[in-house]
Amino acid sequence: MEKRSERIVTSTIRIAGSSSILFLMLIFIFLLREGLPTIGEVPLERLAGERWYPIEDLYGILPLISGSLIVTVFSILIALPLGVGTAIYIGEIAPQSVKEVLKPMVEILAGIPSVVLGFIGILVLSPFLRRAFDLATGLTALSGAILLALISIPTIASITEDALYAVPSSYRYAAYALGATQWQTIWGVAIPAARRGILTAVMLGIGRSLGETMAVMMVTGNAPTIFSGLGSFTAPVRTMTATIASEMGEVATGSIHYHVLFFIGILLFIFSLIINITSSTSTERPREEKAQVVS
Amino acid sequence: MNSLFEIGKRRRLVNRNTAQEIGFWGIRLITLFTVLPILGIVVYIVIKGSPAISLEFLTQMPRDGMRAGGILPAITGTFYLMAGTALFSIPLGIAAGIYLAEYATDNAWTRAIRIAIISLAGVPSVVYGLFGLGLFVLFFGFGISILSASLTLSIMTLPVVISTTEEALRSVPYEFRVVGLSLGGTQWQTIRKVILPEAMPGVVTGIILGLERAVGETAPILFTGATFFLPRLPRSPLDATMALPYHIFVISTQVPGMPIQIQYGTVLVLIAFVLGMNLIASIIRSRARARRQW
Numbered sequence: 001m002e003k004r005s006e007r008i009v010t011s012t013i014r015i016a017g018s019s020s021i022l023f024l025m026l027i028f029i030f031l032l033r034e035g036l037p038t039i040g041e042v043p044l045e046r047l048a049g050e051r052w053y054p055i056e057d058l059y060g061i062l063p064l065i066s067g068s069l070i071v072t073v074f075s076i077l078i079a080l081p082l083g084v085g086t087a088i089y090i091g092e093i094a095p096q097s098v099k100e101v102l103k104p105m106v107e108i109l110a111g112i113p114s115v116v117l118g119f120i121g122i123l124v125l126s127p128f129l130r131r132a133f134d135l136a137t138g139l140t141a142l143s144g145a146i147l148l149a150l151i152s153i154p155t156i157a158s159i160t161e162d163a164l165y166a167v168p169s170s171y172r173y174a175a176y177a178l179g180a181t182q183w184q185t186i187w188g189v190a191i192p193a194a195r196r197g198i199l200t201a202v203m204l205g206i207g208r209s210l211g212e213t214m215a216v217m218m219v220t221g222n223a224p225t226i227f228s229g230l231g232s233f234t235a236p237v238r239t240m241t242a243t244i245a246s247e248m249g250e251v252a253t254g255s256i257h258y259h260v261l262f263f264i265g266i267l268l269f270i271f272s273l274i275i276n277i278t279s280s281t282s283t284e285r286p287r288e289e290k291a292q293v294v295s
Numbered sequence: 296m297n298s299l300f301e302i303g304k305r306r307r308l309v310n311r312n313t314a315q316e317i318g319f320w321g322i323r324l325i326t327l328f329t330v331l332p333i334l335g336i337v338v339y340i341v342i343k344g345s346p347a348i349s350l351e352f353l354t355q356m357p358r359d360g361m362r363a364g365g366i367l368p369a370i371t372g373t374f375y376l377m378a379g380t381a382l383f384s385i386p387l388g389i390a391a392g393i394y395l396a397e398y399a400t401d402n403a404w405t406r407a408i409r410i411a412i413i414s415l416a417g418v419p420s421v422v423y424g425l426f427g428l429g430l431f432v433l434f435f436g437f438g439i440s441i442l443s444a445s446l447t448l449s450i451m452t453l454p455v456v457i458s459t460t461e462e463a464l465r466s467v468p469y470e471f472r473v474v475g476l477s478l479g480g481t482q483w484q485t486i487r488k489v490i491l492p493e494a495m496p497g498v499v500t501g502i503i504l505g506l507e508r509a510v511g512e513t514a515p516i517l518f519t520g521a522t523f524f525l526p527r528l529p530r531s532p533l534d535a536t537m538a539l540p541y542h543i544f545v546i547s548t549q550v551p552g553m554p555i556q557i558q559y560g561t562v563l564v565l566i567a568f569v570l571g572m573n574l575i576a577s578i579i580r581s582r583a584r585a586r587r588q589w
Binding site: 010093094111112120122184186204218241245269 | 312315319325326328329332333407414420424434450453454481508511517518540541558562569572573
């Protein structure tokens, strides 16, 4: 009796343990199921077109990809120095008491729902940017990028901090023994030793930015335009995620438009898989590297 | 050689201690630049939103096309979604965490599970929405409902619950397991009676953080369970529901002439919800840390 219940529990736990694989496959299968018909309905060269205008059957997804890339790249340019700088401060410089205040603060930022950031973006950030840069509208790629930076900073900061923490203290002692200042040690030893972790942090930050929906949809103005030089930063754009979120509610199930939106979902899913799998394998490597340093 | 050394000396523009001072101040400034917006946003919302908060606001149905009255259906909807998500993701997440920490050996299958968990954690929220629409709403025929939305949010929350459960179990010292087994307990008895209770604070923290994320999400419920307006509260899990994050989206972008105070009030309620859960999680964590004897 005892043995049988034990076996039931154990096998239940084993099945539950593998559930993640099942769900990941289910997501992929159902995206394919609803998205693949696109290939037969819209010729590939029109899918790669430069105009997204579903009412006239124009399903060019280039402007959407361009929009996603513009806000993502720009947001990382903002979030990288801020996130890494904050991590250096928390991990290397700040006294314990300051650290205990700062860490929860960054956690709070991670917890603020993106719809709230979008709300602040509409009411505070966009009007401010419109006045500051004298724009026709405040709903631009720039506003989106700033909000995305806020969203990816906690990811970048916490992973960078972990990476700095993982640098053995013997490295630092060696640098001090050679007469380096703390600052020289941070720049010359700790950061180079943590570079893989920092790279992972940036990749996951990119993943967060690329996949973020609500904040971007609310502040980027949602005009599907293609990147055309620096002016694109202060012009409205439309991202892949925002397109799905704003149009899926209005399309008829099974229509071409519906299939194309799922097709965009497939692209997003594949992007996120590539980013997450490559960054997860790159964090495992330092172990060999450290072994090399020791030998 | 000598001249090279001289050049090296001359090119060092600032003393290295000065360089350190400048560098440290630069980093401090960057940190300030990161932290100020966080504080600013929270304080601003509290100041702008608190005048709207009243018993009526929290307990009444909306009136005049949501331009007056309360936000009761959005609050209860968020509670329903949270309960539904907890119902599915807690047992499954804890079981999967137990598997990874206690049963799994380091083989290809386990590595595949880990990659799947990492991948699930990175899937964009709107893609979860599409998946929920395809599987739960259409394929299973649950329709736009609390059930579909909760299931979608559960799968999204799962990676957080699994990883924190595993981490909490792993932090329980190996000796506890040896003692449990040596007293004649089976592996499952040892886990249930010894390991899990010790790891409970960590597990609960993970669950709260996972649910906190689910409560704030909008994109996954857009086409799986959220609705613009309900004249009454949902009566069954197969009803659609209003929810705080979606409500904020609707009243800030879709309803013209929406009183600004109601908007800030609604945002404040959601922020209080989320930060409250965050606070509870960190209290549990620090209490457990203080009490821990190993």
